[in-house]
Amino acid sequence: MAKKINLTIDGINVTVDEGKTILEAARDLNIHIPTLCYHEDLCVAGNCRVCVVEQEKVKSLPAACAMPVSEGMVIHTNSMKVRMARKHIVELLLSEHNADCTKCYKNGNCELQGLASQMLTGDHLFLDLVPDKQYTIDMFNSAIIKDDSRCIRCQRCVRTCEELQSVSALGVAYKGDKMKISTFFENSMLEVVCTNCGQCVNRCPTGALIERNYIDQVWDAIYDPTKHVVVQTAPAVRIALGEALGMAPGNIVTGRMVAALKRLGFDSVLDTDFTADLTIIEEGHELLTRLKKALVDKDPNVALPMATSCSPGWIKFIEHTFPELLPNLSTCKSPQQMFGALVKTYFAQKRKIDPKNIVSVSIMPCTAKKFEANRPEMRSSGYKDVDFVLTTRELGIMIKQAGLEFEALPEEKFDSIMGSSTGAAVIFGSTGGVMEAALRTAYEIVTGREVPFDGLNITPVRGTEGEVREAAIKIEKVKPEWSFLEGVELKCVVANGLAHAKTVMQNVRDGKANYHFIEIMACPGGCLGGGGQPIPTNKDIRSKRKMAIYEEDMGMPIRKSHENPEVVAIYKDFLEKPLGHKSHELLHTQYTPRKRY
Amino acid sequence: MSEQTLKRVDLIFGEYSNEKYKILADTMKRSNEDILKDLLDSGLRGRGGAGFPTAMKWKFTADTISDEKFVICNADEGEPGTFKDREILLRVPRKVFSGMAICGKVIGASKGYMYLRGEYRFMLPELMKELDIYHEHAKNLGLNFPIEIRLGSGAYICGEESALFESMEGGRGEPRNKPPYPTTSGFMKKPTVINNVETFVNVLMIMRLGPNQYKKLGTTDSRGSKVFSVSGDTPIPGIYELELGMPLDRFVDEFGDGDTKAVQVGGASGFCVPRKKFKDTVIGFEGVPTGGSMMIFNSSRSMYNVLHNYLKFFEEESCGQCTPCRVGCQQLRKGIVAVKKGEKKAVYLDQLMKLSESMKITAKCGLGQSVANSFSSIVNNFKEEMIY
Amino acid sequence: MNECQELVRELADKYGRNRTSLLPILQGVIEKNNYLSDTCMTDIAKELDLSAAQVFGTATFYSFLDTVPRGKYIIRVCQTITCDMHGKKMIIQTLEDMLKIKVGETTPDKKFTLLETNCLGWCHEGPAMLINEQPFSGLTTEKVHDIISEYINK
16 A cells, blocks of 8 residues: 655645655645646656746745645645746746637637636736747648647657657757747648647647538538538547537436537538448458468468558558568458448439539547548549548537537437448447457357357457557357367457557567457557547546446447448448459558658 | 965876876776776766766666666757867877776666767867777777767756757657666666766776875865866966865955956856855865866956856756656746836845746756756856846 | 768767767868768668658757858857957958858868867857867967968868
8 A cells, every 4th residue: 555645735634655746645635736747647757837836835836746745735726926936937938838729629628728817918018029039830730730939849749649659750950939830840740740640639638639620621522512411420520529518527418419410511411430331341351361361272372460551640650660560461351442432432422413513521539630531542443432531520620610519419410321330330439449340240240149248248359558458259059161260369459549559559560469350449548548539638538538438328228240230231232242353443442661760 | 274275286187107097997806896886986076967876877787787788978068158079089088998898887778978078179189099099909908898078059957867868869859757766777777877078087096096085176076176267357268277175265356357247157047146155165076066166257348247147048948847857947037027127016026036947957967957957056146136 | 881870880889879979970070071962861770770851850950060061161250359469360250261162152162161169168269160070269360361271281
């Protein structure tokens, strides 16, 4: 048991574990000390100094986020000295900051703005330093915009990129008054190893890192009477959208989201879940084919383990970091891109709409999907398969713009075709979900029986944030045509967050792991913690989203991808068979080795 | 009154033994407890400027259990007006290496490093030769304590101990949060003693003289001698070893040009003392402490220019990570320019004074905390020069 | 393998491939090439298994680790107070006149770069400057003439 420390904060005696900080001790007492550089997902930096407090018998003011408690400490969080110092610090940050809030995308959801309004900083104590700074705005990237004029140099993005993602596309450069957050050589985000995962965007307290928004383009399409605007919604959007509209984390808002999209004027409101299920069929068969090639044909060229390919941040990461392992990636497109390719072919045919008049929009928990949609290879329908990608946050803004009272909306159903879903598709939104969905189907294909887990819940593969989860599923009593899999222990590994992905892939590269199937999601917790999800984010919020996802799965009448009636139908009417000719043309892709440096 | 006079001393640079590394060899035969006791009795405080008792620092580190410990000699002398470490390293490098080796023995360190500022790279060949001689003697003494020299590359902040560790670890010289302190988590997160060049020489001289004789130098609060770097408006600029605890007026009598209006004690991060306060100012830990920098200004100098030069220095040399220091330095410099130009009213100086006070209590490290020293002492004492 | 790659490999062999060897390697490249090109920094990143942005971040922190091309002789004139008081401006003027460049610039023949720098530690003998690692103090117009003439003929 940890040693206990007694201290006094604002006159209240408190006992906490040794090693806790003043900030944590104060939060236990519901005393809110303001912070900016502090983020609970990240290591402590202690550089913004907004959280300073007064400690009796100590001349300087310690930063509450960085100072561990000590026995007998007497702390004042709201003394005259503290108030003056904090106000000075916020004023200093504002003097270096392009505080033209009404022109800022983060207006209303900015931590600096929040502090400025709390501290009544209207009088601008100090000189405006912005005119002398040569700030740049990097607008070259299709996913993320970096605006140095809004940056307060808290380094949350730098820590995110390094600690959570092991990418370090962003770093700190120069020093003194020239110090800035920079990519290598101040290149555009487009030209560096950035994966567009958007985790930095999720943690940026101001508008320095934001998604490139396509809201106006989507409105234009909606207002254009010649266009049929199709929208697809990813699994993780429906459990987080409520947060962007004032609801508590963990609310499932699927029906209200559909209602809202219809009221916004989308012509067809469809579900990415449909292609998530399709992904399972294609990817499951791909895995089984690779296993057969390896085990039966003894083909030395078959790339195993096979890794999932749904997460575009992960795809760009592996292209940069492990280009030699690209053959190990499933060739399946992500559900978004499968959907895009089918909307302008299958859907267009069925609904008798000229594909050139279809505008395909997707709502994603993700910023990397914006980059993915713009990949040159993502035009297999003959058109740009997905025209515009909006984040959960952008959809939230559109709903507010339209004046919809979100919570009061009725629950409505997705349109058909390409609107049906299963529980297996829903759990794509959580780490371990693709693995679980794939196993529910593959096991049944091979054995003819349901996976031997209570209520189809394959809990051993349900990943957890911050860890790499390994599991083995024994395959027994297989159907005759799968006899080569009899008794095989299918070794699976699930990782979320690119730092963990890196560990897994290093082991694969170095021959230290003998997995068959790898699931990687670029973001902490999977898509539910995606870079396009509502801000703020933290472990507690993400765990509530995760509970909502599995709750939604449990509530679905169909929970296995291969039982999705529309999936069955599309193979019958259009695709013919998994991994068939049409599938290859529309649903599979190839990857581009990229420079690591 | 021996404490009131200016006494030259020849402790640091003087030759005390004809035999190379004799004092080191003698000290190696003593117990660690004995050595620490002598250090404690001597009252030695660090010579880099902050003045932490050396014996305590060593004892804390010795008491920390770890598979690896380090001794680091901070030779990143960057404080404007300071150049004494260069002279010490040029003239008596063996004393420095000996002091480091004694520290290595006392705390149980496996390795020593010297972090030499990049501006002193020209000294490297000579120091490397000396280091070879040290290693030879160490071998003869059966002493396994190698010393390596690491170079800086032009960054004042790396003189701050935790920034120095970051730099040695291949990073940006950004100071760390404290605690943990170097005694438990320093270079490579291992317990580390980091001392100034001059401190290590003092250690050696205490070993040579014994604490009682050493203690005869200086005052109760400031034992021993100090190497001063004297520059500015003086007919005799240079390096002087003087007893600590001297009154500033005696110093000015000896070093000034007869027209001294202010002395900046302790460099850009120190205090500016105007003529009227010379008499009441004592140089030492009981008065105005200094790492050795004494810059003398005569009445022809604009104290506005002096302050502007310092602030420019801090604006550029701040590591930039913490708000008060990064932005505060810019605001202070631009603020005095605005007042001087008449773009801001004179009362804006009061606002800046409050800001400097905030910087003093909120900045992450000593750099940002000490900008207020020169700012407030110059603005308070030379307000007219700031405005007109 | 380009020239820089080879140099970086040699330096890494000498200093090791840990992050702690980053500064010595950057300094080694500077000693040879006078500046750190982007390709050179990526070579270092590769060799030490760091991200390129991390190498760039460390390099740009230090004023002696230039990331823009510099001349063969980099002249750094001390701009800190006592050198400033004792005629730094005139020294700069003299250098600008002789080299026909302004502070921050490099001569067209890539021989000299003229920069200002913070305290060099020659306050008692100011004004002072470094030419590469070599310090010169007690500078006067005449002294600068002599020194630069010698370097021009080198």
